[in-house]
Amino acid sequence: MMPKVSRTQSLLVLLAFISFVLLSSVNSRNAGITSTFIRSEWPSVDIPLDNDAFAVPKGHNAPQQVHITQGDYDGKAVIISWVTADEPGPSKVQYGTSTTRYDFFAEGTVRNYTFYKYKSGYIHHCLIDGLKYNTKYYYKIGSSDSSREFWFQTPPKIDPDAPYKFGIIGDLGQTYNSLSTLEHYMQSGGQTVLFVGDLSYADRYEYTDVDVGLRWDTWGRFVEQSTAYQPWIWSAGNHEIEYMPHMGEVIPFKSYLHRYTTPYMASKSSSPLWYAIRRASAHIIVLSSYSPFVKYTPQWMWLKEEFGRVDREKTPWLIILMHVPIYNSNEAHYMEGESIRAEFESWFIRYKVDVVFAGHVHAYERSYRISNIRYNVTSGDRYPVPDKLAPVYITVGDGGNQEGLAGRFRDPQPDYSAFREASYGHSTLEIKNRTHAIYHWNRNDDGKKVATDSFILHSQYWASNRRRKLKKHYLRSAVGHITTY
Numbered sequence: 001m002m003p004k005v006s007r008t009q010s011l012l013v014l015l016a017f018i019s020f021v022l023l024s025s026v027n028s029r030n031a032g033i034t035s036t037f038i039r040s041e042w043p044s045v046d047i048p049l050d051n052d053a054f055a056v057p058k059g060h061n062a063p064q065q066v067h068i069t070q071g072d073y074d075g076k077a078v079i080i081s082w083v084t085a086d087e088p089g090p091s092k093v094q095y096g097t098s099t100t101r102y103d104f105f106a107e108g109t110v111r112n113y114t115f116y117k118y119k120s121g122y123i124h125h126c127l128i129d130g131l132k133y134n135t136k137y138y139y140k141i142g143s144s145d146s147s148r149e150f151w152f153q154t155p156p157k158i159d160p161d162a163p164y165k166f167g168i169i170g171d172l173g174q175t176y177n178s179l180s181t182l183e184h185y186m187q188s189g190g191q192t193v194l195f196v197g198d199l200s201y202a203d204r205y206e207y208t209d210v211d212v213g214l215r216w217d218t219w220g221r222f223v224e225q226s227t228a229y230q231p232w233i234w235s236a237g238n239h240e241i242e243y244m245p246h247m248g249e250v251i252p253f254k255s256y257l258h259r260y261t262t263p264y265m266a267s268k269s270s271s272p273l274w275y276a277i278r279r280a281s282a283h284i285i286v287l288s289s290y291s292p293f294v295k296y297t298p299q300w301m302w303l304k305e306e307f308g309r310v311d312r313e314k315t316p317w318l319i320i321l322m323h324v325p326i327y328n329s330n331e332a333h334y335m336e337g338e339s340i341r342a343e344f345e346s347w348f349i350r351y352k353v354d355v356v357f358a359g360h361v362h363a364y365e366r367s368y369r370i371s372n373i374r375y376n377v378t379s380g381d382r383y384p385v386p387d388k389l390a391p392v393y394i395t396v397g398d399g400g401n402q403e404g405l406a407g408r409f410r411d412p413q414p415d416y417s418a419f420r421e422a423s424y425g426h427s428t429l430e431i432k433n434r435t436h437a438i439y440h441w442n443r444n445d446d447g448k449k450v451a452t453d454s455f456i457l458h459s460q461y462w463a464s465n466r467r468r469k470l471k472k473h474y475l476r477s478a479v480g481h482i483t484t485y
């Protein structure tokens, strides 16, 4: 027989249930996940110089460290770069749409530099433009007896529904963990890498005679298996600065800027350190955390104008890359992004940026859509608040460099932090159409198929259009309501 429950008792049960639901919904808004996964780690040491990962291609003066990047604003040009060790050799690229016939060629430039006691090889950069969209091109570089051949695929033409899969890698370095990240990325089907800074970690060899240079060369050979075949979109981190006055090296970004080029002039930028490109359905803005960005500086003025050039009808996806994360709850580099947040966050909201990718912190973290633009020295508003118009902030500084993992997160996990884990890995952003993209973060140990953090990203373009339509719909029905009754 069922026990009789009094009215008061059932009311109490109901109250308890309601407060449970309320509490848990409050919690679910605030409670991010701190993953407890502890991965087995290989030692964070650089792969030895004589390892196969850094093998020098055979043949006299054979091109090495081959890498490509987008060469214009819209994806119809590519910059091909490589190094020759023994003599300058030709800076010519032969290319075409079949391996048996190279119908076209372009002439590039060659340069070299010294860094303390290191003398670089001959660094070639060659722009090939006027390419067709969605086409596989083969290219050949070097002199006949030791020439090398590669290929790449151009992106689809700029179109709001053009699908495209980007990889996101940061703070890579050249350890066995870095190799694992690179291999997993290459299995992911990513078509272009958005690189969020800190490439070779060659600057860790400060106070050595030549290793600061040599480790740039080994890194160039290490990543060639990917960078020769698909563009990597570069942004600079602190390890690119290499300001070493005690060694007489006082030109910031010297090695980086000699070796890695960006199509900055195509987006009217005055510096290769900040620029923008459009690719498929995405508009990608690259910022420099280590260049002046406060009001009236060249970067600030350029960014203001670049936001004005974004056309969401053509490129609904607006992505920002920068090295230092704005929202980070790791003890490592905590608050380092605060000054750039104060400068640019309100623009990110105003221009409805979809996602901001950063590196720097050697762990993975994703934020909710939040903003802190109300905060200023007099307002008293101290905390970020949920904000539908805000981007998602994602830190992917977990490429695997020799500095190891940033394993200490702040406790408790702040409200803005949705997911965080100190493991190595990379991310992919697979844009499906103007409204949907599938995002994955892939921890190294799980192989390519198991994504540790994944979600569907709805574009701000879609969200704001939908809100506008809904508003219109309600206005119309309100009017209808008045006329009918």
Ligand SMILES: *[C@@H]1O[C@H](CO)[C@@H](O)[C@H](O)[C@H]1NC(C)=O
Binding pocket: 112, 113, 114, 119, 120
């Ligand atoms: C560049 O290479 C040329 C030719 O080998 C050499 O004479 C020159 O000193 C080099 N420049 C630098 C800056 O290393």
Ligand SMILES: *[C@@H]1O[C@H](CO)[C@@H](O)[C@H](O)[C@H]1NC(C)=O
Binding pocket: 374, 375, 376, 377, 378, 379
């Ligand atoms: C700072 O916040 C206060 C209070 O919200 C606001 O009145 C003021 O305009 C803000 N100042 C700036 C420079 O944004």
Ligand SMILES: *[C@@H]1O[C@H](CO)[C@@H](O)[C@H](O)[C@H]1NC(C)=O
Binding pocket: 432, 433, 434, 435, 436
């Ligand atoms: C966009 O892609 C998503 C995910 O594949 C799909 O569900 C949606 O129907 C697509 N929208 C349009 C307009 O094609």
Ligand SMILES: [Fe+2]
Binding pocket: 171, 198, 237, 238, 239, 323, 359, 360, 361
């Ligand atoms: Fe960094």
